[in-house]
Amino acid sequence: MQVSVIVTVLNEAESLPALLDSLAAQTRPPDEVVVVDGGSRDGTLALLRAERRLPLRILEAPGTNISQGRNLAIAQARGEIIASTDAGVRLDPGWLAALVAPFEGADPPMVVAGFFRPAPQTLFEVAMGATVLPELRDVNPATFLPSSRSVAFRKAAWEAVGGYPEWLDYCEDLIFDLRLREQFGPFTFVPEAVVYFRPRSSLRAFFRQYYLYARGDGKAGLWPRRHLIRYLTYLVAVPLIGLAGLLQGPAWWGLYLLSVPFMFATPWRRLTRLWVGYGPLDRLRAFFWVPIIRVTGDLAKMIGYPVGCWWRLRSSSPQSDSPQSWVE
Numbered sequence: 511m512q513v514s515v516i517v518t519v520l521n522e523a524e525s526l527p528a529l530l531d532s533l534a535a536q537t538r539p540p541d542e543v544v545v546v547d548g549g550s551r552d553g554t555l556a557l558l559r560a561e562r563r564l565p566l567r568i569l570e571a572p573g574t575n576i577s578q579g580r581n582l583a584i585a586q587a588r589g590e591i592i593a594s595t596d597a598g599v600r601l602d603p604g605w606l607a608a609l610v611a612p613f614e615g616a617d618p619p620m621v622v623a624g625f626f627r628p629a630p631q632t633l634f635e636v637a638m639g640a641t642v643l644p645e646l647r648d649v650n651p652a653t654f655l656p657s658s659r660s661v662a663f664r665k666a667a668w669e670a671v672g673g674y675p676e677w678l679d680y681c682e683d684l685i686f687d688l689r690l691r692e693q694f695g696p697f698t699f700v701p702e703a704v705v706y707f708r709p710r711s712s713l714r715a716f717f718r719q720y721y722l723y724a725r726g727d728g729k730a731g732l733w734p735r736r737h738l739i740r741y742l743t744y745l746v747a748v749p750l751i752g753l754a755g756l757l758q759g760p761a762w763w764g765l766y767l768l769s770v771p772f773m774f775a776t777p778w779r780r781l782t783r784l785w786v787g788y789g790p791l792d793r794l795r796a797f798f799w800v801p802i803i804r805v806t807g808d809l810a811k812m813i814g815y816p817v818g819c820w821w822r823l824r825s826s827s828p829q830s831d832s833p834q835s836w837v838e
Contacts, residue, residue, distance in 0.1 A: 511590055511591060511610075511613065511614065512541045512542075512588060512589040512590055512591070513538075513540055513541050513589045513590075513591045513592075513593055513606065513610055513662075514540065514541060514542050514543070514544055514584075514587035514588060514589030514591070514592055514593070515533065515540040515542070515543045515544070515593045515594075515595065515606065516543075516544045516545075516546075516580060516583035516584055516587060516592055516593070516594050516595075517529070517543065517544070517545045517546070517583070517594075517595055517596065517597060518545075518546045518547075518548060518574075518576050518579035518580055518583065518596070518597070519545060519546070519547050519548070519550060519554055519558075519597045520547065520548040520549065520550055520554075520597075521550045521551060521552045521554060522550070522552075522554050522597035522598065523550070523552040523553035523554045523556075523557060524552075525597055525598040525599075526554060526557050526558070526597055527557065528599075528600045529595070529597055529598070529599060529600065529601070530557070530561055530563075530564065531600075532599075532600045532601035532602075532603070532605075533564055533601060534563040534564055535601075535603050536601065536603060536604075536605065536606045536607070537603050537604050537606075537607050538604075538606045538607035538610060539606075540564070540565065540593070540606060541565065541588070541589055542565045542566075542567060542587065542588060542589065543564050543565060543566050543567070544567045544569065544583040544584075544586055544587050545558055545566065545567070545568050545569065545583070546569045546570075546571050546574065546579035546580070546582050546583045547568065547569070547570050547571065547572075548571060548572065548573065548574050548575070548576075548579055549570075549571075549572030549573055549574075555568070555570070567586070569582060569583065569586060575676065575679050575682075576674075576679070576682060577673075577674035577675055577676045577677075577678060577679075577682040578674075578676050580594065580658065580673075580674045580682075581673040581674050581676065584665060584668050584673065587665065589665065590664060590665055590666075591610060591613055591662055591663075591664060591665070592662065592663055592664070592665055592668060593606055593609050593610070593661075593662040594658045594659070594660075594661050594662070594663075595658075595659050595660060595705060596657075596658065596659040596705075596707075598707055598708065599626075599659050599705040599706060599707040600629060600705065600706045600707070601704075601705050601706075602702075602703070602704040602705065602706070604702060604703075605624065605660070605703050605704060605705060606703075608624070608700050608702040608703035609622050609624055609660070609661075609662040609700060609703040610622075610662065611700070612698045612700065613662070613664075619694075619697065619698040620663060620664050620666075620667040620690070620694040621661070621662070621663040621664075621667060621690050621691075621694060621697040621698065622661070622662045622663070622697065622698045622699075622700055622703070623651075623654055623655075623656035623660075623661055623697040623698065623699045623700065624656060624660030624661055624662070624700055624701075624703030624704065624705065625646065625649070625656075625660060625699075625700075625701045625702075625703060625704050625705075626643070626657060626659055626660050626704065626705045626706070626707060627643070627704055627705075627706050628640075628643050628706070628707070628708070628709050628784070629706035629707060629708050630708065630709055630784065631708060631711075632711060633785075633788060633792050633795060633796055633799075634711065634712070634796075634799060635708060635709045635710075635711055636781070636784045636785055636788070636796055637781065637796040637799035637800050637803060638709035638710055638711075638716065638799075638803055639709045639780075639784055640777045640778070640780040640781035640784050640796075640800060641777040641780075641799075641800050641803045641804055641807075642709065642716075642777075642803070642807065643709070643780075645780055645783075646701050648776070649699070649701075651696075651699035652696045653696070654697070654699055655684060655687040655688070655691070656683075656687065656697065657683055658682075658683035658686070659705050659707065660703055660704070660705045661683075661687075662703075663690065667690055667693075667694060670693060671686070671689035671690055671693055672689070673686075674686045675730075677729075677825075678726055678729060678730060679722075679726065680722045680723055680725065680726030681723060681726030681727060681729075681730055681732065682726075684726075684730075684732065685730055685732075713802070713803070713806055716803065716806060716807065716810075717806055717807075717809075717810045718810075719810075720806075720807045720810035720811055720814070721810040721811070721813055721814035722814065723811070723814070724737070724810065724811035724812075724813070724814030724815040724818065725814040725815065725817050725818040725821075726818060727811075727814075727815055727818060728814065728815045728816060728817060728818020728819040728820075728821065728822060729818040729819075729821050729822050729825075730818075730822075731819075731822060737811065737812075737815045740808055740811060740812060741812060744808065744809075744812065748766075751763065751765045751766060770801075773801070773804060774800055774801055774804065777800045777804065778797065778800060781796055781797065781800060
């Protein structure tokens with residue numbers, strides 16, 4: 511059984527060595543690695559051309575988005591099994607072996623979902639990872655939708671669902687997952703297939719990331735209920751509680767305190783397992799970073815989602831074909 515690893519890159523000279531090193535260290539080496547470069551202007555292509563440890567194929571496709579790049583890589587791949595990952599990650603040495611193992615079993619699946627964990631390098635990134643990334647205990651394997659930084663599927667499955675949606679620039683792997691699950695049912699979840707990646711290192715970068723994610727949700731018509739709840743919380747409930755406190759007495763403001771465990775208990779719990787090695791003062795700083803990061807992400811989503819919805823209303827792209835089961 512031939513296995514092709516596919517990757518898309520764009521100006522990844524800084525992060526690419528870690529990915530190439532971890533691919534070369536796999537206990538189950540890939541039969542080929544297909545990399546699509548979207549028009550890098552740094553040293554990305556030079557690094558790829560200098561790589562001698564891997565059976566590497568480089569496809570240059572300037573101007574392609576990530577969906578187009580992935581589709582191109584898969585179309586050119588020789589393997590029956592496609593394992594997808596991203597630049598900016600480091601793979602566990604057993605990542606590919608764990609992803610491929612279910613396909614070699616008695617009842618092979620169509621899709622295998624891997625997992626991902628944060629690899630923070632600063633205190634802020636520790637708080638970021640705790641706030642935005644699930645732990646294994648948070649995952650329901652029956653409903654988990656993997657990132658394309660750690661997933662494997664049959665090339666036939668990719669063909670059956672029409673590939674990655676090239677009309678989307680963000681959330682494309684989510685739409686791809688939903689199409690696969692709709693056609694083939696729940697994925698086989700292999701948490702041992704771990705990739706490590708660095709969380710965003712600043713509030714500005716995080717705000718942009720979540721703005722773009724939410725804009726992608728709006729373009730694809732995803733999660734309207736979640737976004738509605740967020741608008742009702744920040745634009746209705748929060749102001750009304752404040753007004754009630756002014757008119758009826760400050761006791762009403764206690765509702766703000768009651769909301770704290772609901773909003774922040776889970777990331778604070780994760781934080782206690784990520785801040786090992788930091789002193790009391792740093793831990794206190796990370797503790798307060800969590801609500802700042804959470805609120806910043808919510809505000810970014812509230813701005814990005816209507817932008818995507820407006821694009822959707824004005825566009826004739828095939829997002830209108832999205833089954834209603836994809837949304838809440």
